[in-house]
Amino acid sequence: MKEKSTIRKEIRFSGVGVHSGKKVDLLLRPSSLGEIIFRRTDLDNLELALDPNKIETKSSTYLVSEECKIQTLEHLLAVLYMLGIDSLIIEINGDEIPIMDGSASPFVLEILSAGIMSLPERKKSIKIIKPSSLEEKDAAFSFSPDSGFKITYSIEYDHPAIQRQELSLSLNLENFIKEVAPARTFGFLKDVPALRAQGLAAGGSLENAVVLDEKSVISGPLRYPDEFVRHKILDLIGDLSLMGFPLTGHFKAHKAGHSLHLKAIHFLLDNPEFWTYI
Ligand SMILES: [Zn+2]
Structure with a gap:
């Protein structure tokens, strides 16, 4: 401990x-x-x-x-x-x-x-002891026991600069700093009017996001060819931290987002038979 x-x-x-x-x-x-x-x-x-x-x-x-x-x-x-x-x-x-x-x-x-x-x-920390999975539309989330804190994330976008990306990392501070923390948030130019109409993305710019038009990235070079999926891992770590304790387990997400991440957290909090404190 x-x-x-x-x-x-x-x-x-x-x-x-x-x-x-x-x-x-x-x-x-x-x-x-x-x-x-x-x-x-x-x-x-x-x-x-x-x-x-x-x-x-x-x-x-x-x-x-x-x-x-x-x-x-x-x-x-x-x-x-x-x-x-x-x-x-x-x-x-x-x-x-x-x-x-x-x-x-x-x-x-x-x-x-x-x-x-x-x-x-x-x-204390939380150790996953039994696997389970959740779905939301075409997105999926699952968790299973593991010896460390592992995340596998996959995304699919019908966009030439993204397409399918998948990355699996057993996380520690060193690879978080090198492989995950630098990955920037991203957004599509075509979504901006709808987001702004909902009061969102008002501060988004080419300086603080990877911005994509219909064909390519227009905000300068990517930090990694798969920066998009790395950023999704960053978002998931932030959301999983809401469990309130360090986690031991393998968390897998496919085409997910904050809403499904949060559903998974509530599922875990409501079903303590899937984990134990260590
Ligand atoms: Zn983010």
Whole structure:
């Protein structure tokens, strides 16, 4: 069993929300409380604890309460999960975590340079002991026992720059930093009017997303030929972190997204016979 961890000193980020389009400042503060707490500094320091029952999804994963919401949590949450940080205060003066360059690398670099500190409190982890699967339209999700934390993701897009991509990784901090964290979010130019009509993607740009027109990528070179599926793995790590504990198991997703990821989390939380604490 490992210890809970926090950061050694405060870290500031500022940037734009990819959906809101608004500039936001984010301050990560060390905490010994043993949980991740969001604090809206623009709303009298209103606090929201990370809770899978208060999560909704629509193009991103967000935390909601009666008073407010905080959108696009998934990239920051993936980094906190992989770095083992589970005790933190996240102050934000708006309703969306900044998108930075569309990837998780800016969060990784700053947190590693600030340093990570263990706390006296021990933490449990969750081990999958029985396999199961879920489906949603043509998307599928399954989990099974494994000796590590493994993700296999596959996507299929009828687009020449993507087509079918599949990647399987037994994740550790080293391959997360090299193979997953730099992968940027992506979007299709043709979807922009519909997204904007729903109040989404207002802050999306060629600088913070891989953007595709009908035939090709128009936002410059890809970081990996299969950057798309790598980003899906990043999103899934962020969503799985909502389980609240480090995970041991193999999680497989095909053509999935935040909505099916979240369904899988609720299935696991509602059916504890598929896992055990270790
Ligand atoms: Zn993402």
